[in-house]
């Protein structure tokens with residue numbers, strides 16, 4: 042299924058990022074990219090007869106190289122009530138033109154190819170690729186996805202002036218000892234560092250939450266002191282109209298600061314996400330190939346050894362956000378060189394689909410071996426030939442039918458990384474890992490418990506926990522407003538009552554702003570089709586991997602007047618199951634229990650028919666028991682499709698941090 046991907050939405054992201062940053066006050070990002078493509082088109086036309094129009098047009102949010110999946114075009118048409126009629130062949134259908142639709146005489150004047158999504162109108166002569174069609178049909182800016190920045194958290198502009206930022210590389214040059222240590226440790230030369238404009242500077246608000254693999258500790262309070270950091274600039278092209286013949290240059294749009302002592306401590310300046318990529322300025326106009334790696338060290342290692350421009354993911358998590366997609370449009374070949382493990386290769390496949398699989402090649406650092414270096418920087422450090430590894434890259438298979446040979450490497454990878462197959466681990470609740478083994482994509486979790494026992498509070502904490510380990514998260518809070526939810530989350534993030542420490546808000550908000558955490562603006566009763574559209578969009582635009590719906594009853598209030606309420610819930614569960622499976626995301630749904638006198642709830646207490654819990658992979662019940670020692674709460678895992686382990690964890694609540702933790706000296710109780 043395909044969602045509505047909007048240009049208005051996309052432009053909003055650009056303008057949000059752009060108008061507020063120091064540099065972009067005069068030059069919003071959208072203008073910058075458009076000017077860049079325009080300039081590129083001018084140059085390209087001199088060399089080859091490229092279609093300028095395709096280079097000049099605005100980016101629709103979907104790459105022009107994107108190939109729709111089987112059935113995606115038809116599903117989209119059905120969703121928008123566009124019912125195609127037969128045309129000349131089975132693959133092509135007649136549709137109402139999205140451009141000249143208002144005129145009745147022009148009904149069904151356009152054709153669309155159900156495989157490629159390419160459309161063409163014989164009346165208004167409008168034609169375009171799948172992204173263009175989606176953009177035309179999805180005209181209304183109804184996407185209601187926001188992040189902490191939109192909620193008013195954090196900072197939008199650089200912490201210092203552009204001229205100070207441009208001095209960072211010189212500060213590095215004045216520190217030969219740092220250069221020597223870096224070169225020795227990573228095998229990356231001073232020349233490469235300079236080409237990438239790497240520098241050093243002091244940053245104080247280092248964020249241990251931004252981390253790809255989540256290997257770092259939890260304490261965010263220990264990081265208040267200033268740290269000397271390497272600075273890795275993100276650059277974007279800039280076209281200066283004022284100069285004769287135009288002038289194409291690049292400007293620094295954002296800095297990633299990374300502690301010299303501990304490269305897992307990271308801060309972004311500005312904290313809000315902005316268009317621009319590390320080393321993008323190295324891809325000159327004539328370049329048609331780029332390598333996308335997982336981090337700056339890999340990008341520099343690859344560029345140094347292959348001489349092919351290499352960049353890395355912008356946000357330190359497995360996320361290729363909409364802001365940077367247009368920067369890849371001009372390349373005809375993109376190598377995806379992410380970590381050769383389950384997570385990395387899963388992300389590489391997803392990004393290849395997003396960028397267009399026909400122009401992507403996937404690099405496996407291990408080249409099918411069970412062990413060895415996992416990424417480019419490790420390969421460089423162990424003396425491997427990066428060029429040889431690059432030559433062995435392979436395209437992603439189109440075919441639906443595959444033999445064992447085709448999946449052998451993926452099977453090896455799963456054998457070599459059993460922990461990653463189990464999913465992302467909770468840092469706050471190790472007891473939960475022992476039972477559920479981890480937070481896995483493609484699953485549905487039903488979370489229930491009596492009213493007011495702390496379901497939202499726990500899910501807020503858990504989602505934050507996974508998000509800090511790099512799981513991009515979308516919250517659908519239909520009961521409590523986003524500002525209240527975000528406030529609760531920020532208190533859990535700070536691990537203290539912020540009303541007592543208001544002076545810490547600014548720093549914390551900046552850290553929080555950098556998390557891949559998004560919120561649906563919908564509130565109260567909302568149609569499931571609207572929600573699925575928004576989910577699809579968030580999955581495409583922000584690589585969301587965890588979606589929380591809190592809660593099913595509020596989301597469906599006043600709906601299903603003509604059908605049974607339980608039947609409505611069944612239908613919704615079927616739709617959400619399909620999203621979880623097809624898009625490989627984890628969906629957690631809060632469902633209130635039936636009105637029941639039972640003190641101890643069980644799977645049959647979940648509101649609705651048995652289908653609700655049958656569709657679920659996990660059922661977690663927050664139990665509240667009145668004992669002689671008072672009120673006791675348990676996280677009771679009553680269904681676990683992954684390995685069947687069932688148990689209950691006694692929990693206690695900390696009022697200051699609004700967080701739960703496993704009760705001390707109290708092991709989980711086997712069900």
Ligand SMILES: Nc1ncnc2c1ncn2[C@@H]1O[C@H](COP(=O)(O)OP(=O)(O)OP(=O)(O)O)[C@@H](O)[C@H]1O
Pocket residue numbers: 490491492493494495496497498499520674693694699701
């Ligand atoms: N384990 C707990 N022990 C005591 N109080 C808690 C606990 N968890 C949350 N609370 C407090 O209880 C209140 C309700 O919490 P919360 O909104 O998370 O409950 P809920 O189960 O989601 O409610 P509802 O059923 O209305 O959706 C909040 O004020 C919260 O701080």
